[in-house]
Amino acid sequence: MNIVLLAIIIITCVISYIGFQQPEFFQKYKFEVGSIQRRKEYIRLLSAGFLHGDFIHLILNMYVLFAFGPFVIQVFGVVSFLIIYLGSILLGNLFCLYHYRNVPFYSAIGASGGVSGLIFAAVILDPVNIQLGILFLPLRIPGYIFGALYFGYSVYMMLNPRMNDNIGHAAHLGGAFFGLVYGVAMYPELVMQNALYVGIMALPLLYLAYEIFIKKRIG
Template identity: 35%
Template structure:
């Protein structure tokens, strides 16, 4: 009963917070995940607040449906406090992995509860491997879904297409699974084969990006051929990157020729940018 209330409150909070962000760009920019905001200005609250913002209604609805469908299984196995811990630890853990991977890209930003929801999904799979999951209406066991999810996330991070948010998905999924197993250690012995199948590729990949950062530098035809396939996160991050490039161009123009050299449109863009970062 309590778990159901918590799930309801999480969904309502996500909807209200995201709705506020849809109509208020200043609010949206203040609370989104942003590398410079966290590392330079120590705005650590962004690690949590970004999980309650979404890039659009489709992004929000998809995440909330996933939360609704998978939370029931986890809530039945764990107490309400266990569910809540997994949700927020996965959210922060996913963002921390994203922060590490993009630590040299100060303008990188993202939003969404995907890290938290990935944690809920993979905690459920670790505790109940036979959990039936529907992918594009194709039924499959939870362990197979988990393996596919991990492999797709690894590909997404390595392809680096438009700062896609697969890294927070991967981090959240691993953290959620680990926390669930700490709460229910018996599941590790009962389901160790499934857990190894899912976790070994992800752990190996994380080891590689920590010890061999150049592993992320991919530049070949296969990856380039996929760069036109955008997700909601792709589109949002590309727009943010383009906007930042335009601001950098205007600031460079001021540095070289002074404020009087700016056009009216450039002054308006600069004023809008100033309001967002206040």
């Protein structure tokens, strides 16, 4: 495993564990709209990406990071890997800040934005041949199907929020956008070759756009 990828996983696990044990630490560094708007605590836009709600949440994100990270590093390089991962966390949380700008108590945590950016950056380059397993199941599916399921879940949870969820589902989408744009900018010819699979993976995002921009207007 690349040392940079390993370092990110270890740092995330350590910070998340501290958050599990110290509620005041968790509250200080989680994403929270009101704290960012009123007190200008912009560090939360990045620090929230290293906090998680519980061990299952942490393991899921680190699993996907472990699965996609090596491919992204191999294709894009270490510097671009860091740009995609950290940039996706930031843009994902900025999207959350915009979407929930009138909900000052909204809060969220998790590396989902960064992980989503890596997924899109990786899968749009080779959506069929990247085979991913589902946790604890002896089943491997093409990356574009995994991506579609992952973002389908994110869109569903964003449109059907639950009390005390604390997971930044909107950050999945902002992060995905960053990774997608970065991948297109670096390898436009590969993206065009895989346009059909990219379109299939993007179906949940198109549905979200319909719900936000069209259905509300019609209603």
